[in-house]
Amino acid sequence: MLKENNFDLSTRNTFRMKVRCACYVEYESAEELAALPWDELPKPIKHIGGGSNLLFTGDFPGTILHSAIRYVKYVDLGLDEVPVVAGAGVEWDALVEELCSHGLWGAENLSLIPGEVGAAAVQNIGAYGVEIKDLISGVSCFDLQEKRPCKFSVGECGYGYRESMFKDAGGRYVITSVLLRVSRSPRPRLEYKGLAGIDASSPMAVREAVIGIRRSKLPDPAELGSAGSFFKNPVISAADFVRVCDAAPGVTVPHYLLDGGFVKVPAAWLIDQCGFKGEREGGAAVYEKQPLVIVNASGEASPGDVLELERRIVATVHQRFGVSLHPEVEHI
Numbered sequence: 001m002l003k004e005n006n007f008d009l010s011t012r013n014t015f016r017m018k019v020r021c022a023c024y025v026e027y028e029s030a031e032e033l034a035a036l037p038w039d040e041l042p043k044p045i046k047h048i049g050g051g052s053n054l055l056f057t058g059d060f061p062g063t064i065l066h067s068a069i070r071y072v073k074y075v076d077l078g079l080d081e082v083p084v085v086a087g088a089g090v091e092w093d094a095l096v097e098e099l100c101s102h103g104l105w106g107a108e109n110l111s112l113i114p115g116e117v118g119a120a121a122v123q124n125i126g127a128y129g130v131e132i133k134d135l136i137s138g139v140s141c142f143d144l145q146e147k148r149p150c151k152f153s154v155g156e157c158g159y160g161y162r163e164s165m166f167k168d169a170g171g172r173y174v175i176t177s178v179l180l181r182v183s184r185s186p187r188p189r190l191e192y193k194g195l196a197g198i199d200a201s202s203p204m205a206v207r208e209a210v211i212g213i214r215r216s217k218l219p220d221p222a223e224l225g226s227a228g229s230f231f232k233n234p235v236i237s238a239a240d241f242v243r244v245c246d247a248a249p250g251v252t253v254p255h256y257l258l259d260g261g262f263v264k265v266p267a268a269w270l271i272d273q274c275g276f277k278g279e280r281e282g283g284a285a286v287y288e289k290q291p292l293v294i295v296n297a298s299g300e301a302s303p304g305d306v307l308e309l310e311r312r313i314v315a316t317v318h319q320r321f322g323v324s325l326h327p328e329v330e331h332i
């Protein structure tokens with residue numbers, strides 16, 4: 001176990017914000033987590049994963065917890081479906097690569113998403129027509145309120161678009177491991193337009209195609225700090241969609257129809273229409289190739305730079321289109 005006071009978090013968040021926390025604890029097992037000296041730890045307590053979907057808005061006065069539970073167990077019953085248990089601290093993409101290398105289908109569309117297994121299950125990560133909830137059958141947790149382990153079936157996790165019961169519970173449940181189901185028989189998911197016509201002969205082939213798309217659109221976290229998509233794609237009513245169309249005369253507004261007459265409009269398009277590509281605020285900037293992403297362009301961006309750019313984008317999109325953008329990135 002690692003326990004350090006006044007800890008520098010700059011290597012623990014992919015936005016590379018130079019912030020500190022009063023105490024940082026990294027534990028290696030569910031037992032170690034349960035045995036932490038809870039009364040002594042500086043409050044509040046906040047759990048993070050790979051730090052790839054969060055923005056520290058300043059120094060954190062309490063304790064940051066991080067899981068180093070890093071086992072992967074296959075329950076091979078000789079059936080087509082293979083249950084896999086992964087510790088919350090396993091790097092998500094390393095797991096995807098391992099599953100693909102074993103020829104197991106299910107996770108390949110979620111290739112190259114930064115972060116760790118536990119946080120992936122909290123956020124219900126999604127890409128190219130698949131969400132992690134499609135693979136999850138259960139989640140093991142530690143209840144910080146009752147200080148005891150507990151389990152949830154996928155139905156109890158309350159999953160929606162980047163939503164879950166874990167988010168709503170405000171950090172009460174710390175995920176310690178996730179039970180996924182992958183399959184031996186092919187089940188390629190190629191509905192996302194960019195995947196049409198790709199080589200889908202193996203999960204590894206699909207993974208490589210997905211990696212190619214992501215590399216062409218999204219910044220490489222090793223080179224440029226960011227937290228991926230900064231905003232969620234807004235879901236609006238049909239009447240609001242008509243207003244968006246009216247505000248962009250002569251242009252076909254990209255959109256996806258959802259149940260109940262709702263329409264999802266790409267936030268990237270709304271931000272792009274407002275001319276924000278490449279826009280800078282101090283050390284922060286809107287990524288040129290995908291305006292849904294805010295990057296730490298100088299490497300020295302402060303939380304204030306990012307927050308100001310966020311504020312300007314939200315205000316401009318609202319003024320022009322009457323649509324409210326909401327951050328996908330968690331602000332801490």
Ligand code: EPU
Binds near residue numbers: 229230232267291328
């Ligand atoms: N677009 C523009 N200008 C641009 C780029 C995109 O107008 O410069 C418009 C286009 O109409 C394009 C549309 O935005 O068709 C959507 O872009 P894209 O298909 O790249 O996906 P996205 O909606 O921007 C979402 C997820 C991504 C995920 C991709 C692929 C959210 C918030 N983001 O992005 O997830 O990888 O779909 O499935 O739902 C993340 O969560 O961090 C993330 C990267």
